[in-house]
Amino acid sequence: MPEPVTITPTAPDLDQIATFEGRVAIFVGEDGALDEAGQKVDTLTGGAVARVTGSEAWEKLSPGKAKSLDYPSGMAATALDIVSLPSNDAARTAGAALGKAKGDAAQLVLLMDRDCAEELALGLMLRAYAFNQHKTAEEKEPGVVTLMTSTEPDLSTARALAEGVFRTRDLTNEPANVLTTTEFAARIEAMAALGLKITVMEEEELRAKNMHLLLCVGHGSISPSKVAIMEWNGGEKGASPLALIGKGVVFDTGGISLKPPAGMEDMTMDMGGAGVVTGAMHALAARKAKANVVGIVGLVENMPSDRAVRPGDVVTSMKGDTVEIINTDAEGRLVLADALWYAQETYKPAAMINLATLTGAIIIGLGHENAGVFSNDDDFCAQFLAAANSEKE
Numbered sequence: 001m002p003e004p005v006t007i008t009p010t011a012p013d014l015d016q017i018a019t020f021e022g023r024v025a026i027f028v029g030e031d032g033a034l035d036e037a038g039q040k041v042d043t044l045t046g047g048a049v050a051r052v053t054g055s056e057a058w059e060k061l062s063p064g065k066a067k068s069l070d071y072p073s074g075m076a077a078t079a080l081d082i083v084s085l086p087s088n089d090a091a092r093t094a095g096a097a098l099g100k101a102k103g104d105a106a107q108l109v110l111l112m113d114r115d116c117a118e119e120l121a122l123g124l125m126l127r128a129y130a131f132n133q134h135k136t137a138e139e140k141e142p143g144v145v146t147l148m149t150s151t152e153p154d155l156s157t158a159r160a161l162a163e164g165v166f167r168t169r170d171l172t173n174e175p176a177n178v179l180t181t182t183e184f185a186a187r188i189e190a191m192a193a194l195g196l197k198i199t200v201m202e203e204e205e206l207r208a209k210n211m212h213l214l215l216c217v218g219h220g221s222i223s224p225s226k227v228a229i230m231e232w233n234g235g236e237k238g239a240s241p242l243a244l245i246g247k248g249v250v251f252d253t254g255g256i257s258l259k260p261p262a263g264m265e266d267m268t269m270d271m272g273g274a275g276v277v278t279g280a281m282h283a284l285a286a287r288k289a290k291a292n293v294v295g296i297v298g299l300v301e302n303m304p305s306d307r308a309v310r311p312g313d314v315v316t317s318m319k320g321d322t323v324e325i326i327n328t329d330a331e332g333r334l335v336l337a338d339a340l341w342y343a344q345e346t347y348k349p350a351a352m353i354n355l356a357t358l359t360g361a362i363i364i365g366l367g368h369e370n371a372g373v374f375s376n377d378d379d380f381c382a383q384f385l386a387a388a389n390s391e392k393e
Contacts, residue, residue, distance in 0.1 A: 001170050002132075004125040004162040005102070006144040009153055012112060014040050018075055022106030022143055025066075025081040025098055027114060028053055037110035037148070044074040052082050064093025068101060078105060091116035095123025102128050106143030117153035125162040131173040157287050164283025171275035176251035176268045181223040181299040184250060184271070188228045188278060188297070194285035197231040211342065213317045213334040216325070218300030220255060220308025227339065230281040230295040234288060241292035243349035244281070245339050247332045247356035248274030248299040255302045255328030256310050270332075273355035274299065296343050298335040302328070318342060332358045351380050 017024060017040055026038040032053045034042060042049035052058055052067050061067065061084050072080040081101050083094045091114075098109060102124070109124075111117055124145065132139050147153070171179060171187070185200045192198045203224050206215055211227070218225035228248075231241075249270040253259060259267070274297035281295040309315070313325045318338045325334075336354055343352055362372040375381035 001163070001166055002130065004159055004166065005099075005128045005142055007121050007124065007147055007155055008144060009117065009147045009149055009151075009155070012037070012110075012148050012150055016108065016148075017041060017110070018044055020106075020108045021076045021078065022108060023079045023081060023101065024072075024075065024077040025083055025107060025109045027083045027085040027094070027111065030086040032058075035110075035112045035114075037112050041072075041075070041080065041110075045069075045072045045080070046074060048072060048080075049082060058084070062093075063087070064090035064097060066094070066097040066101065077108075085114070088114065088116040088119070091119035092123035095120040095125075096127040097123075099124040099127025102143075102145070104140040104142050107145040109145060109147050111147055111149040113150050115151055117147060117149055117151060118155060118158050121147065121153070121155050122158040122161060125158065126165055129162075129166055129169060131170065133170075134175070134178075160286035161283050163286055164279040164281075166279075167282045168275045168279030171278060172269045172272050174268070176301070179250055179268070179271070181218070181221075181226050181248075181250055181301060184248060184274070184297075184299050185226050185228050188230060191230065191278075191282060191285070194282065195232075195288075196281060196285050197233070199229040199231075201227040201229070209318060209342070210316065210320075211318045211338040212315050213323060214298050214300060214338040216309040216313070216315045217249070217255075217302050217331040217334050220305040221301035221303040223250070223301045225301075226299040227342070228297050228299060230278070232281060232284045232289065232291070232293045232295075234284070234290050235292040239292050240350040241294045241347055243343045243347055243352040244277045244293065244295045245336065245343055245352060245354045246274035246277035246295070246297040247271070247335050247354075247358070248297040249331060249335065250299065250301050252302045252329070252331065253304060255308050255331065256304050257328040258304060259329060270302075270357050271299070272357045273297075276355045294343070294347050294349065296339050298339040300331075300335055302331045332356050351377070353384070 026041050063084050063086050066081045066083040069080045083097060085094050189198050215225050252267040252270040277295040277297050284293055309325055309328055311325055315323050317323060318341045336356060366372060
C-alpha cells in the first residue's frame with residue numbers, strides 16, 4: 001500500500017520562502033486579503049500575487065481552488081500556487097488542489113495562522129494518491145510537504161483516515177489475477193498489526209455453518225470462498241458493536257448467466273463493498289477510535305464452470321431458508337444474506353451497515369456522485385446520512 005505523502009509541520013520562517021526550490025503555496029483570504037507570508041511572496045515576485053488576485057479569472061475562482069505560476073520571478077521555487085481560502089470550510093478542497101498540483105515535487109505550504117491544518121492535510125494526502133504498482137516506468141520518490149504554521153497540529157488522525165482510504169483504493173484498483181480471495185484475506189490478516197482481531201473462515205467452516213448461499217456463488221471458481229472478520233474493540237467493554245458487512249466478489253463474470261463482454265473488465269471492482277469495510281476498519285484501528293466495530297466481508301469469485309451454480313438450483317441459507325437461483329448474476333444478495341445473518345446471530349450488533357456494488361442501475365438512477373441507501377430504520381439512516389453530509393466532499 002502506498003504511504004500518504006509525508007507532511008511535516010514547522011514554525012513560520014519567512015526567510016525560507018525565497019530560497020525554497022520546490023512548489024510554494026500561499027492562501028488568499030476574503031476580499032483578497034494576504035497574510036504576512038502572502039505579502040512576502042507578493043513583494044518577492046514584484047506584485048505578481050496582487051495581479052493574479054485582482055484579475056477577472058480570480059473572481060470566478062471557487063473557494064479552495066488555486067491559480068499556479070511557473071518559475072515565479074524573485075523566487076527559487078519551480079511554481080507558486082495561489083489558493084483561494086476565504087474560510088476554513090474550504091480547507092479540504094484547498095488541500096486537494098495542492099495535492100493535484102504536487103506531482104513529485106517538494107512543497108512548502110504557507111498556512112501560517114489559519115487553524116485548519118488537519119482538514120487541509122487530509123485533502124492533500126487524499127488527492128496526491130497514485131496507484132502505480134503495475135506500471136513498468138521507474139517510480140520517483142515523492143517530495144515531502146513542509147507545512148509552515150503557527151499552530152501545533154496533530155495530523156495523526158488525518159493520516160489514519162488517508163491510510164484507510166488508500167487501502168480501499170488499492171483493493172478496488174487491483175486486477176483480479178492479483179487480488180484473489182486468498183490474497184484479499186492475506187491483506188486483511190496483515191492488519192492484525194494495527195490491533196485488530198482478525199478471523200478468516202475457510203470453506204470447511206463455512207459449510208459447517210451452513211453458509212451455502214455464499215458458498216454456491218464461488219463454487220465455479222478455483223479460488224476458495226472465505227469470510228474475513230475484523231474486530232475493533234475500542235469502546236465500552238461489552239457494548240454491542242456496529243457491524244459493517246461488505247460484498248467481496250473479487251471478479252464477477254455473472255456465472256452461468258454470463259454478462260455481456262463489453263465492460264466486463266470493470267467487474268474486478270465488484271469487491272468494492274468489502275474494500276470499503278476493510279479500509280474503514282484500518283482507519284478505525286489506526287486512529288484508535290473509541291468504538292466497538294466489527295467488519296465482515298464475504299470473499300468469493302463468481303465464475304462459470306462445470307461446478308458452477310445453475311439457474312433453477314435450490315440452495316439453503318445459513319438461516320435455513322431455501323432459495324431458488326433464477327439468475328446467477330444476482331450473486332451479491334446471496335453472499336450478503338449469509339454474511340448478514342452471521343453478523344446478526346454472532347455479534348448481536350447495535351446496527352448493521354451493508355456495503356455492496358449490487359446493480360449498475362443505481363448509477364443510471366442517481367449518477368456517479370451519490371449512492372443508493374435503503375434502510376429499515378429511518379432514525380439510524382438519518383444519522384448515517386448526516387455523518388456522510390458532514391464530510392462535504
